[in-house]
Structures are given as structure tokens and as C-alpha cells.
Amino acid sequence: MTEILRGEHLRREYRIPGQRSPLVAVDDVSLSVSSGEIVGLVGESGSGKSTVSRMLVGIEQLTSGDLYFDGKPVRSRGDFRTLREDVQYVFQDPYGSLAPHLTVRQTVGDSLDLRGLGTPKERDDRVAQVLEEVGLRAADAKSYPAVFSGGQRQRISLARALIMQPRLIICDEITSGLDVSVQAQILNLLLELRDRLDVAYIFVSHDLRVVKYLSDRIIVMKQGQIVEEGAVEQIFAAPNAEYTRDLIAAVPHFDPTRGSTAAL
Ligand SMILES: Nc1ncnc2c1ncn2[C@@H]1O[C@H](COP(=O)(O)OP(=O)(O)OP(=O)(O)O)[C@@H](O)[C@H]1O
Ligand SMILES: [Mg+2]
Structure with missing residues (x-):
């Protein structure tokens, strides 16, 4: 597996x-993700998951620490621009994250339009292609976000993320506001896209069931720090940190003897 992105000693x-000392949202976090891998990032609310994931794409400043993309340090604006083509970030809120006055065509094709890639016809065709890739119809391109359900809107957000053929997509609580059955559909779509397009994910969630279903590896955060990380089976079978044991115990209907994701 080839390493795509690595953060070292992120703070x-x-x-x-009105306060003398700063709030430390992320405190000496080091992590990496490799091609085709799904890394689950879990922890209670306020543990720093979103801050870390936003730092990894450069939409949140690093107080200190280093980023490496393809093994090379990411420092200049140009470095971050390159990173942002290959590493996409999908937000939680399926209602707030799509501009209501833009058609699906405009939202999804924005990156192509901005860069003037290909002819207008080629850009339209590519938008149609990614819409179908996420289980929508090419004809949906002319509609506005308002007519779509929450799950469909997250598919639109994913289509927008996929248009530049990224190698890594950071998904920050993207299924949180959705019904369980719609959640499962989106998770299965992510797995399917991983197999088809060889894309990697960092999947941020406070829901361990979801993370277990999807991830190859899990990173557990608490109060801005990593308290545990490892392969999914290993963490569920023998969690080291008491905090992780508490998180596992808090999962509704979780049956440790079966190790299953009953509600999914
Ligand atoms: N812009 C900001 N200004 C001040 N404090 C912030 C800011 N953004 C985040 N924080 C603080 O940093 C800490 C980590 O927040 P973060 O949003 O990364 O947590 P999270 O794990 O994503 O939580 P959640 O599960 O609720 O999304 C919290 O204490 C939060 O209040
Ligand atoms: Mg968050």
C-alpha cells in the first residue's frame, strides 16, 4: 500500500x-492513510475529529506539525492546491453544504469549470458520469438541491468530491443526520466506490457501529489526542483504553460475542 497523506505532530x-491559555483542540496527533484504505476516526463530541480532518486538507490552520502528501512536505499555497485536487473533504450537513441557488450540474462540475478543463460538452458528460457513479441520474444535473432528500444530497456531495478523481476523500459525519436504512445505502456506496475507483477514505464518526462496518483501521480520539489505534477486529476484540471500552459499551444493541453491526 502506498501512503497518500500523513500528518505528524499536528497541533x-x-x-x-478573555482567557489566558488557548484551547488545545488537537494535541500532537500523528496519522497516515494509504491508497484504497478506509481509516475510521472516532471519539466523543469535541475530541478533535473535525479539526484534525480539516487540518489534513488545509482548511484549518496548523498551529504546529507537518503534513506530507505522497511523501513530500506540504507547506506552500501551491502544495496545498495540489493536495486539494487529490484529497477531497465532504461535510456533515446535507442541507447546508449545497448552495441552494446552484443546479446540481453547477455544484458537481464546479472544479472542472473553474479550471476550464475540457470543452463544455465534455464537462457536462463528466458530470453525468459521476452522477451515475453515485447512483443518481444524469437528468438530475438540471435540478436544484431543494428537490432532493438528505441521502440524495450526500450523493451529490460525493459526486462533487469525485469529479476530480481524488485518491482520498475525508468524510466528516456524512451519514449522521440520515435514517439508518439510508445510512446503510451510503456506506455501501462508499465501499463500492472504493472497489471501483480505488479511492481511500478517512471516515469520521462518533458512531462506532458505522465505523466498524466500514473501516480497515480505527483511530480513537479523546480530548485532542489519539488514545488508541489499530485494525478493526483488534480494537473490538481487545480495546486497550478504558475510553474505547466505554465507547464500545455505549453502542446500542452491540453484541460483542457476535461482533456484528446488528442495526446495519
Ligand atoms: N473555531 C473554533 N474556535 C474555538 N474552538 C474551536 C473551534 N473549532 C473547534 N473548537 C474546539 O475544538 C475542540 C475540538 O472540536 P472538533 O469540532 O474538532 O471536535 P469533534 O470531535 O469533531 O466533535 P463533534 O463530534 O461534535 O463533531 C472542541 O473543544 C471545540 O469546541
Ligand atoms: Mg466534528
Whole structure:
């Protein structure tokens, strides 16, 4: 497996007005993801999952630490531009993350249009192709987000992420607001796309069931730090940290003897 992206000793502090010491949202986190791999990032609310994942794509500043993309340091604006073509970020909120006044064609094809890649016809064709890849119809291109359900909107967000043929997609709680059955459809779509397009994911979620279903490897965060990481089976069979044991115990209907994802 080829390493795509690596963060070393990532730290993010926020200045809080009226407070002397900064809030340390991410504290010395090192992680990496390789081609075709699915890394689950879990932890309670406020543990720093979103901050880390946003730092990895350069939409959140690093207070300190280093990023490496394809083994090369990412420092300049140009480095981050290159990274952003191959590493996409999909947000949680299927309602807020799509511009309501833009058609699906405009939203999904935005990266191609901005860069003027190909002819207008070729760009339309590519949009139609990615829409079909995520289980929508080519004809959906002319519609506006308002007519789509939450699950369909996340498919549109995924289509937008896929248009530049990224090698890694960071999914931040992308199934959180969805019904369980719709969630399962999106998770299966992610697996299918991984097999078909050889794309890797960092899948951020506070829902261990979902993470277990999807991931090859799990990273557990607490208060800005990594408290545990390892292969999925290993973490579920023998969690080291008490915190991880608590997270596992908190999963509804989780039957450790079967190790199954009953609700999925
Ligand atoms: N822009 C900001 N300004 C100040 N503090 C912030 C900011 N963004 C995040 N934080 C703080 O950093 C910490 C980590 O937040 P983060 O959003 O990364 O957690 P999370 O694990 O993604 O949580 P959730 O599961 O709720 O999405 C929290 O204490 C949060 O309040
Ligand atoms: Mg978050």
C-alpha cells in the first residue's frame, strides 16, 4: 500500500477571548492513510475529529506539525492546491453544504469549470458520469438541491468530491443526520466506490457501529489526542483504553460475542 497523506505532530490551538491559555483542540496527533484504505476516526463530541480532518486538507490552520502528501512536505499555497485536487473533504450537513441557488450540474462540475478543463460538452458528460457513479441520474444535473432528500444530497456531495478523481476523500459525519436504512445505502456506496475507483477514505464518526462496518483501521480520539489505534477486529476484540471500552459499551444493541453491526 502506498501512503497518500500523513500528518505528524499536528497541533491546533484556539485563542479564546478573555482567557489566558488557548484551547488545545488537537494535541500532537500523528496519522497516515494509504491508497484504497478506509481509516475510521472516532471519539466523543469535541475530541478533535473535525479539526484534525480539516487540518489534513488545509482548511484549518496548523498551529504546529507537518503534513506530507505522497511523501513530500506540504507547506506552500501551491502544495496545498495540489493536495486539494487529490484529497477531497465532504461535510456533515446535507442541507447546508449545497448552495441552494446552484443546479446540481453547477455544484458537481464546479472544479472542472473553474479550471476550464475540457470543452463544455465534455464537462457536462463528466458530470453525468459521476452522477451515475453515485447512483443518481444524469437528468438530475438540471435540478436544484431543494428537490432532493438528505441521502440524495450526500450523493451529490460525493459526486462533487469525485469529479476530480481524488485518491482520498475525508468524510466528516456524512451519514449522521440520515435514517439508518439510508445510512446503510451510503456506506455501501462508499465501499463500492472504493472497489471501483480505488479511492481511500478517512471516515469520521462518533458512531462506532458505522465505523466498524466500514473501516480497515480505527483511530480513537479523546480530548485532542489519539488514545488508541489499530485494525478493526483488534480494537473490538481487545480495546486497550478504558475510553474505547466505554465507547464500545455505549453502542446500542452491540453484541460483542457476535461482533456484528446488528442495526446495519
Ligand atoms: N473555531 C473554533 N474556535 C474555538 N474552538 C474551536 C473551534 N473549532 C473547534 N473548537 C474546539 O475544538 C475542540 C475540538 O472540536 P472538533 O469540532 O474538532 O471536535 P469533534 O470531535 O469533531 O466533535 P463533534 O463530534 O461534535 O463533531 C472542541 O473543544 C471545540 O469546541
Ligand atoms: Mg466534528
